[in-house]
Amino acid sequence: MSKFAVILPAAGRSQRFGDQNYKKPFAPLADRAVWLHTVDRFANRSDVCQTILVIAEEDRESFNLKFGANLAFMGIDLAIGGAERTDSVAAALERVSDQADFVAIHDAARPCVEDRSIDAVFAAAAKSGAAILATPISATLKRGDGGKPPVVAETVSRESLWAASTPQVFRRDWIVQAYAARGSAPATDDAQLIERLGHPVTLVEDSPLNIKITARRDLRLAEQILKSARPKKPAGGVNPFADDDLWR
Template identity: 35%
Template sequence: MGKLGVIIVAAGKGSRMGTAESKQYLQLGQKPILVHTLQLFQNIQEVHEIILVVGEHDLDRCRGYVQDYGLSKTTHVLAGGAERQDSVRRGLDSLQQGTDWVLVHDGVRPFVKKEHVFDCLEKAKEQDAAVLAVPVKDTIKVVDSAKRIQSTPDRRSLWAIQTPQAFRLSLLQEAHERASQESFIGTDDAMLVERLGTTVHVVEGDYYNIKITTPEDLPWAEWILNHVRGEGQL
């Protein structure tokens, strides 16, 4: 099947958390959030290597995690770039030769279900590009800068995109190369691939695969850890 590499992006400052500490290093249970995420992919047999991309000031701390928690598949801990996609690009450039498939995942999503990771990867192997997502529960409004409602899209067509996002490596490399040449900055990797004219397929995940971003997310994350996706429950 060719080698599978995983890029974990955790270079964000996390200003929305309102803490001095970046969100990925806050404790969840007995470990930092980021360590839970790394261990999840460490324990997936099909993963050949993990590239971790973090803030420059956090390199030593994260190399310490790799050592202390026995994260043997984490082959590189790299400093991220100015934008998220710069960080992903650095990760792509560091993958081992012979890697055919890549998963890109947020460092602050420690609860993705392994079964959903495999579903996403299988869809990518069929179609070259796939992302985990869930149907949007709320009614969404398009609002202008003056906070006036402009339109109400049909909720049935709206999905909230998660990670991992899975790609044929050569396709994602091409997408990043094109974006770089054209100075285009996208909000996720799928957007860069879409710009090539390639169809990206959605694979349904679940609502436990939260991105821990704001203070309100922490008690919910603790509950998920203790009741749904803790050690041995994945």
């Protein structure tokens, strides 16, 4: 069985989130921090050999106070990120275990990814070397003219267009090489770096429920998604961790 290391970037500035008290990965969602829900999607998988959470240096002290016990209990490694997302992923790549054949990079602010989507993208990556979750574009697309206010310059064909999401999963040697060769050219996702090396990246259709927390209003939708996916309590039983601060 192929082994996967999972990198969860959470070092961004969350400028669009609109909350002075929390960055979006650490905001409360259904009584737990967003990033804890995200970790849950990978924590008990037999094919995941390592999980690395990446945070900003400015958050290190407060994060350790609030969540240090979670890291120890759940066996999660911590990396300190940089100014850009690629800097954060690069820092995590330096900590990837030698046991890992593949590296999966998943936004810490995407807590609603489905197990079957993870299964599918892991399997596709194991077969082709590189695969990402994405959804086909169904909306009508307009290109603006750049004015203020903009007006429509043209209607863009949506044929064969996909919106990329995460996890994005790659052979370990490919993603390490891609980051070593990234230079100063900007990249909007990790797959773009793999594409520059000439490797094909398989598209795996994702669920529309795999939302990314961007603004505070997204928390309400994410909570409803998680509630609908949460298994029912067994008859006569309780969740032993329901009131345990370690899991909050």
